Amino acid sequence: xxxxxMTPQDYIGHHLNNLQLDLRTFSLVDPHNxxxxxxxxxxxxxxFSVVLGLLFLAMFRSVAKKATSGVPGKFQTFIEMIIxxxxxxxxxxxHGKSKVIAxxxxxxxxxxFLMNLMDLLPIDFLPWIGEHILGLPALRVVPSADVNITxxxxxxxxxxxxxxxxx
Numbered sequence: 451x452x453x454x455x456m457t458p459q460d461y462i463g464h465h466l467n468n469l470q471l472d473l474r475t476f477s478l479v480d481p482h483n484x485x486x487x488x489x490x491x492x493x494x495x496x497x498f499s500v501v502l503g504l505l506f507l508a509m510f511r512s513v514a515k516k517a518t519s520g521v522p523g524k525f526q527t528f529i530e531m532i533i534x535x536x537x538x539x540x541x542x543x544x545h546g547k548s549k550v551i552a553x554x555x556x557x558x559x560x561x562x563f564l565m566n567l568m569d570l571l572p573i574d575f576l577p578w579i580g581e582h583i584l585g586l587p588a589l590r591v592v593p594s595a596d597v598n599i600t601x602x603x604x605x606x607x608x609x610x611x612x613x614x615x616x617x
Contacts, residue, residue, distance in 0.1 A: 467588035469494040495596040502564040565594040
């Protein structure tokens with residue numbers, strides 16, 4: 451959409467559309483002429499979730515490989531603060547013995563934090579690149595704004611907790 455011809459309602463509506471794939475036809479959905487069906491996949495939410503998950507793994511792996519027992523660097527200190535915060539929160543809330551709860555809590559905390567951090571990018575920056583350079587009809591950058599991502603993370607944690615409590 452050209453921003454010169456948009457009304458305020460069009461501008462707001464444009465930012466509420468996901469890049470969607472119709473799983474029946476395997477074609478991108480036009481956000482202006484489509485009503486959501488069950489067979490619709492929000493590609494942008496999944497893409498940014500996976501990219502941010504990989505970023506999380508790369509950051510923590512890099513710090514783990516370069517960790518020193520002496521004076522830590524700034525980034526190592528930042529990561530240690532995050533781990534200490536999550537460990538303290540888990541220790542205060544969960545008094546049982548499980549080696550799964552703290553890593554799961556750390557993963558969910560950092561992943562959701564990175565997803566919400568995407569909201570600090572200028573609202574039109576990545577959608578403009580998607581529209582004008584890549585030719586995408588819509589792009590929504592913040593994965594946690596999609597209820598499907600939030601629900602799937604909650605359901606995944608619920609299933610993992612049940613699995614490890616039975617095991």
